[in-house]
Amino acid sequence: MANEIQQPKPFDLVGNPVLIGGIGSGFEAILQYRVHDGHDERTGHFTVGGGTGEHGQFHLSIDVSGAVFQLDRLFVEVFEESAADGSEINKVIVPVIFGPNIVPGYVGFRLHTVQRGDTLAKIAHDHYSDPRRFQDIVRANPLVISDPDRIFPGQALKIPIGA
The missing domain is CATH 3.10.350.10 (LysM domain)
Incomplete structure (x- = not known):
């Protein structure tokens, strides 16, 4: 099973904070998130599962109040950083609409x-x-x-x- 974002759904209308929920698994139980519009972003990491292949549920509340998003459309991303080379793997991307810009x-x-x-x-x-x-x-x-x-x-x- 790959990482999965269950909330928000594609093109949901979201506010601040951006709420992200799903199921995932990452190397040493660590996954990364990114919320961006291509101009500004908010990033971070979180733990999920047990770190040895277990999948676990996650729910994040991402404060984007300091971001200067120029577009209505944002991308919510969850991914793992490869232990081998640091590249982004098992990435899931969900486009959303940012209500505060409207x-x-x-x-x-x-x-x-x-x-x-x-x-x-x-x-x-x-x-x-x-x-x-x-x-x-x-x-x-x-x-x-x-x-x-x-x-x-x-x-x-x-x-x-x-x-």
Whole structure:
């Protein structure tokens, strides 16, 4: 069994701290983590399993408040450093969407199921009192919305909410 990130799922909307959970095994029970956008990163290590091939559960809470992420999209990585040459092996990468870059004071999201007659401007007005904030909804839903002029009844949209 390879290392596995069970939380967050790909393209989940996450906040700060970034919560990471899964199952893993590493040389001498040590794994590394990295949360980054390609411009800034937070890294560290943690212990998991017994160090002699056992897999164990892990749950991390990574404070990224000092990071200057420029993008909405972050990558969460868990990997082992090779004892032979220090290279990154058994790496797992999960792309996520960073809510605090979309709305100030991000606290979570509401789910909105698109109804007949909905537009992104109408949904933004209903949730933010500002139809121009439809782009916040687009940014939070990259796998659901490919064209902001085309949403469909039944689609579940995450509406990021700030404090």
